[in-house]
Amino acid sequence: MENEADVFYRQLPKVELHAHLNGSVSSHTIEKLIDRKPHLNIEHNMTAIGKGQRRTLDECFQVFKVIHQLVDTEEDILMVATDVIREFAADSVKYLELRSTPREEKHTGLTKRRYIETVIRAIQLCKEEGLDIDVRFLVAIDRRNGPQVAMETVELAEEFLLSSNGLVVGLDLSGDPTVGDGKSLLPALERAKNCGLKLSLHLSEVPSQLEESDLLLNLPPDRIGHGTFLHPEVGGSQILVDKVLKNNIPLELCLTSNIKGQTVPCYSKHHFKYWYQLGHPSVICTDDKGVFSTDLSQEYQLAASTFGLSREAVWKLSQQAIDCIFAPEAVKQQLKQKWTDLQPQVFQ
Numbered sequence: 001m002e003n004e005a006d007v008f009y010r011q012l013p014k015v016e017l018h019a020h021l022n023g024s025v026s027s028h029t030i031e032k033l034i035d036r037k038p039h040l041n042i043e044h045n046m047t048a049i050g051k052g053q054r055r056t057l058d059e060c061f062q063v064f065k066v067i068h069q070l071v072d073t074e075e076d077i078l079m080v081a082t083d084v085i086r087e088f089a090a091d092s093v094k095y096l097e098l099r100s101t102p103r104e105e106k107h108t109g110l111t112k113r114r115y116i117e118t119v120i121r122a123i124q125l126c127k128e129e130g131l132d133i134d135v136r137f138l139v140a141i142d143r144r145n146g147p148q149v150a151m152e153t154v155e156l157a158e159e160f161l162l163s164s165n166g167l168v169v170g171l172d173l174s175g176d177p178t179v180g181d182g183k184s185l186l187p188a189l190e191r192a193k194n195c196g197l198k199l200s201l202h203l204s205e206v207p208s209q210l211e212e213s214d215l216l217l218n219l220p221p222d223r224i225g226h227g228t229f230l231h232p233e234v235g236g237s238q239i240l241v242d243k244v245l246k247n248n249i250p251l252e253l254c255l256t257s258n259i260k261g262q263t264v265p266c267y268s269k270h271h272f273k274y275w276y277q278l279g280h281p282s283v284i285c286t287d288d289k290g291v292f293s294t295d296l297s298q299e300y301q302l303a304a305s306t307f308g309l310s311r312e313a314v315w316k317l318s319q320q321a322i323d324c325i326f327a328p329e330a331v332k333q334q335l336k337q338k339w340t341d342l343q344p345q346v347f348q
C-alpha cells in the first residue's frame with residue numbers, strides 16, 4: 001500500500017460490505033503465492049495498480065485472471081482468505097462481508113463446493129483466533145458465465161445459506177460489466193431472492209446500461225454495487241434514481257476503484273457526492289484493496305478530504321453502514337453497541 005491513513009481513520013470502527021476476495025489479496029500474500037508457483041513467472045507488478053496509475057476497466061479484469069492463476073488450490077484459498085480477514089481486522093473493520101466467485105479448477109481438483117467450504121473454514125479459523133471482526137460471505141456470480149452457471153451457483157448458495165450457521169448471507173452479481181447480459185440472469189436472481197439470499201448487484205458500473213439496470217432494480221436488490229451511471233447527470237435517468245430512492249436501496253461506493261478503473265474522471269467527480277447530498281444510504285467500500293493498493297481507512301480519509309466531511313460526519317457515515325449489513329438485527333445491535341463503546345477513544 002502506498003499511503004498510511006491518519007490515526008483517526010485507522011482507529012475508526014468500520015463496516016466493509018464490498019470486497020472481492022481475490023481482488024483484496026495484499027502484496028505480502030501475493031509474494032507468498034508467487035513463491036509457491038515460481039513456474040508461472042508472474043511478477044508483482046502484474047497484480048496491483050500503484051499510486052497514480054490507472055488502467056482501463058478491461059485491463060483490471062486481466063489482472064484478476066493473473067491472480068486466479070496464483071490462487072487455484074484449497075490451500076491457496078485458505079491462506080488468501082485468512083490473510084485478507086486478518087488485514088481487514090487490523091484496519092479496524094469490525095464487520096466484513098467478503099464475496100467471491102466459486103471456481104472449479106480441474107487440474108488441481110478444486111470444486112465449487114470445496115471453494116465455498118474453504119472460505120467458510122477460513123472465516124471459522126479467524127473466529128477461533130479471537131479476531132475482533134464478524135465476517136460473512138456472499139457467493140458471487142460472474143456474469144460472463146451465463147444463466148445456467150448462475151442458476152447452479154444460486155443452488156449452491158442456497159445450500160450453504162441453510163448449512164453454514166449464518167455465515168453465507170447472500171449473493172453477489174459481478175464480473176466484467178461489458179460482458180454478458182443481466183436480463184438472462186433474472187430467473188437465477190429471482191430464485192435467490194425467493195429463498196432468502198440477500199442480493200448485492202453491480203449495477204450501472206459502465207454507461208449505457210439503463211435497460212439492464214431498470215430490469216435489475218425491479219427485483220429489487222438489497223444493495224447496489226457502484227451505481228456509477230444511474231443518475232441523469234452522467235447519462236442515467238431520474239426513473240432509475242427514483243427506484244433506488246423509493247426502495248431505499250443502499251449503495252456500496254468504492255472511490256479509488258472507480259478512479260483507477262477510469263469510470264470516474266477524478267475523486268471530486270465521484271458520485272458519492274450526488275447520493276450523499278440526497279441523504280441516501282451510501283457505504284464507503286474498497287472493492288479490491290489489493291488490486292487498487294488501498295484499504296478502508298484510506299477510502300474514508302479520501303472521501304472526507306475530497307468532500308470536506310468533519311470527523312463527526314465521518315463517524316456517522318461508518319455508523320450508518322451498520323444498517324446496511326445483511327446479517328440479522330441482533331448483529332446490528334451488537335455492532336451499534338461496539339461503536340458506542342469505542343467512540344470516546346477514537347475522538348480523544
Ligand SMILES: CNc1ncnc2c1ncn2[C@@H]1O[C@H](COP(=O)(O)O)[C@@H](O)[C@H]1O
Nearest residue numbers: 020021022023064099100101142174175176
Ligand atoms: C473493478 N470492478 C469490478 N467490477 C465487477 N466485478 C469485479 C470488479 N472487481 C472484482 N470483480 C469480480 O471479482 C472477481 C475477483 O474476485 P473473486 O475471484 O470473485 O474472489 C473478478 O474476477 C470479478 O468477477
Ligand SMILES: [Zn+2]
Nearest residue numbers: 020174225287
Ligand atoms: Zn465490485
